[in-house]
Amino acid sequence: QVQLVESGGGVVQPGKSLKLSCAASGFTFSSYDMHWVRQAPGKGLEWVAFMSRDGTNKYHADSVKGRFTISRDNSKNTLYLQMNSLRPEDTAVYYCAKKGSGSYFGYFQNWGQGSLVTVSS
Amino acid sequence: NFMLTQPHSVSESPGKTITISCTGSSGSIASNYVQWYQQRPGSAPTTVIFEDKLRPSGVPDRFSGSIDSPSNSASLTISGLKTEDEADYYCQSYDSSNHWVFGGGTKLTVL
Numbered sequence: 001q002v003q004l005v006e007s008g009g010g011v012v013q014p015g016k017s018l019k020l021s022c023a024a025s026g027f028t029f030s031s032y033d034m035h036w037v038r039q040a041p042g043k044g045l046e047w048v049a050f051m052s053r054d055g056t057n058k059y060h061a062d063s064v065k066g067r068f069t070i071s072r073d074n075s076k077n078t079l080y081l082q083m084n085s086l087r088p089e090d091t092a093v094y095y096c097a098k099k100g101s102g103s104y105f106g107y108f109q110n111w112g113q114g115s116l117v118t119v120s121s
Numbered sequence: 122n123f124m125l126t127q128p129h130s131v132s133e134s135p136g137k138t139i140t141i142s143c144t145g146s147s148g149s150i151a152s153n154y155v156q157w158y159q160q161r162p163g164s165a166p167t168t169v170i171f172e173d174k175l176r177p178s179g180v181p182d183r184f185s186g187s188i189d190s191p192s193n194s195a196s197l198t199i200s201g202l203k204t205e206d207e208a209d210y211y212c213q214s215y216d217s218s219n220h221w222v223f224g225g226g227t228k229l230t231v232l
Binding site: 035044045046047050059061062095100101103105107108109111112113114 | 166211224
């Protein structure tokens, strides 16, 4: 059974940094591309970042490019999101998601329960 | 930038059929797959349709997806509505810049 468990969220001041983790189990983590998706309070879903299974390809949404960095450690079955220069508009629940399907872009097959990040002074 | 537009809300009675639309802003929506996700209050999203019309195991066949090229839109149809179908529904596809795109979401009320 696929499990994705996010951690590392909390309250942080604007301009500070935070690192989220997503612990994966129930599947061969190193064989799957992974994503981060966020949802601001009362708002819709927003894709944040993607990393390929071997870490060679990664893409970030324009809204976070240059501030957030996705990474992974396949030896620890863990996905990360390093968030720097945080802004109030980054306040959201952050979900990690496992890519499904063999197609190039795939889809968000499995989701974690999310980790809340609140950026406030 | 490529955008997907959904109605903000829809409502229908139990047992009826409802269709939620998702319109692409440019290009052909048929050129990339469209997915649909269901999100109940307080829960993470789950996939109800992937690759335009495929259902993950466990999703009832009351849920179906389709593409209409002339209107550049995708649709999620739910038949035999149940109160448990009440949720937010999001369509999702991709743009040409290796970016994944979500629609704004549609709140389905079953009353």
